[in-house]
Every structure is written in structure tokens, then in C-alpha cells.
Amino acid sequence: MRADAQRNRESILKAARTMVGKHGTEASLRGIARDAGVGLGTLYRHFPNRDELLQEILRSNFDELAEKARILVSSENPLEALENWMDEVAASTSEFQGLAASMIEKRMDPQSPLHASCSSLKQSGDALVRRAQQAKRLRADIDGADIISLVSAIAWLADLEGLKPTRRKRLLNLLMEGLKE
């Protein structure tokens, strides 16, 4: 990649991060290009669609969550481990306005670059789910997909209602009661 192209790419990502942080996942792409000091076509050259740009912004978040799952999978209390992880996912997802909705919407669409991130997130969840089920602490008819759906729903509420972390945890707690074996 040419040096100027590299510079542009970075400006776009920087502008996008602050813009999405402020206005959510539906932030204006025009506005991002403007803030980045770059032509609109340049943004499209680097990121052919909105999801491609989002994916890049969210990559580190997803990586962190996968890492957390890897650590928690060897925890001594599998149910608590799952619940902790779910809270992390909810917190991380409600960080950007509209992200919960984007995730659920793109989950079925294999074309979207968010699809890959979501399914790897689902896999991280699957491992924690299996452990909790083996310990007979979690209902057997649950899988990672259920977990992502439910946690997204909580993140969505937290996002829209501006829930404080404590209330978010309470909702999660309520939900876990229903998932216990």
C-alpha cells in the first residue's frame, strides 16, 4: 500500500471511531470522510460498505471478548463464568449505540464481515455453555446462539434506556435464573 493511502486509511478509522462513538453505528459516512479530511470516494475505496468499516473498529473488542472467554472456560464455577462473560459482551456491545441491532441484523447474513465476528463470538459462548451444561448447572436446551441473542437483547435495552451497569446486571441475573438447570 502506498504511504498516502496508508495515512488516509488511518485518518478514516480515527474519524470513524470518534464518530461512531458519538452517533452510533448509523453515523454519517459523509461526515466521517469530512472529519478525516478525505474525499468521499476514498472512504469507499478503503471500506466498500459500512459493515467493513464497523468490523475494523470493533475488531479489538471482539478479540478481547474471545480472549476473556478463553480464560473463563477454565474457571472453577462454570455458570458464574458464563454469566460474567455475558455481562462483558453486553457491556462491550452497548458501548456503541446501535451495535446490538447491527449484530443481530447481520448475524444471518454470511456476506457481512460482521457475520464472521459474530460466529466466532458464538463459538466462544458455546465453549462456556458446554462447560456449564456438563456441570449440570445450565439447561440442556440452550446453545451459544441463544446466548448471543439474549445478551444482545439486554445490550439493546441497556443502550436504548441508558441503563446503568447495575441495572444491566440485574436484568442479566433475572435471565440467568431462567437458564439454570
Place this chain on the structure above:
Amino acid sequence: MRADAQRNRESILKAARTMVGKHGTEASLRGIARDAGVGLGTLYRHFPNRDELLQEILRSNFDELAEKARILVSSENPLEALENWMDEVAASTSEFQGLAASMIEKRMDPQSPLHASCSSLKQSGDALVRRAQQAKRLRADIDGADIISLVSAIAWLADLEGLKPTRRKRLLNLLMEGLKE
């Protein structure tokens, strides 16, 4: 109201109903005016903002739900009554794409005409909640607002993931496990 104005109002509502049914609560107002065979300004004269139009479309739905609650409140099984009502709300809400989100978003905003509908919905829920709590079947730390939030979250999932009614009911069931006393 002048006869032609009355006619226009009805054309707008008719067009809006089919448009919102097809494209969700964010359907184009321009498109609605076009389909109604009416100038864009006429739509705005009758409905100064989107919520005012939505409220009119949804009024009958809300009324039905209030009526259902009134009947269910004297049911012999209060917990089951609450669950049935919640399923009705979820079904009715996921009928229009984006409605769950609109309801939660506008719930805090006393300006919005949807606010009134939501708070009367909350009151319907409150009665059912109290009954279930008096029968010691429902946790004491729950109120109608929690119920609306949770049911909206389920409706939102049902909407976005295209859930079949059976899966929606399963989610609701899971949730109720957590709410039981």
C-alpha cells in the same frame, strides 16, 4: 373538519398502514404521501410528526391489549395470565418492524404521543403484575416497567430474527422462569 380534509386524512392513514406494514416504522413519509395521492405538506398538516401518525395507526392495537389485560386480570391463574398477556404484547409489537425500538425509545419522552400509549400499556401490565405478586407467584422486585422492557426485548428479537411464534414463546418461557417467586 372540511370534507376534503377528512378524505385526505383517511387516505393518508390507509397508505401509512400498508407502508408501515411493509417497510416498518421508519417507512418514508414522502412515499406515504405519494401513495395517498396527497401533497407532502398535507401529510404534515394532519400529522406534524412521525409519532403522531404512528400513534394513530397503533391506537387499535393498544386498545386491544388494554382490553385483554382487563379480562385477564380476573383469571384464576395470575402468573399464566401475565405470561399470556406478555405474549400478546410481544406478538402485537413485532407485527410492525421497528416498533419495539420506537416504543422503548419514546418511552422516556413525555412529548411523544407514543409515550401516553406506552404508559397506559405499563398500567395494564402493573395490574397483572400486582395480582401475580399477591398470589406469591412473581418476584416482588418487578414492576410494569420491567415487564414492558423485557417484552419489548423479546419482540425486538422476534422482529429482527424473524422468530416463529413458538420460538418467541420459548424465549418468553425462559424469561418467566427467572421472574417466578
Place this chain on the structure above:
DNA sequence: ACCTGAACACCGTTCAAGT
């Protein structure tokens, strides 16, 4: 190779001009 911005087809909202 890469960048630019005009062009196109859309929005929501307002308001002067018309009947």
C-alpha cells in the same frame, strides 16, 4: 494507484403561493 467531488436518487421538514 490512488484520490476527488460532482451527479444521482433518495430522505425529513418548512413555507410561500395558490384555491
Place this chain on the structure above:
DNA sequence: ACCTGAACACCGTTCAAGT
């Protein structure tokens, strides 16, 4: 009283023309 549509300020997306 009521209706109309042009005007304004925005979108996302594409692509010919420029370096």
C-alpha cells in the same frame, strides 16, 4: 381552511476525470 410542491439541508453510492 386547506392544499401544493419547490426549496433547503441532509443522506448513501457510483464513477468519470484528474494526479
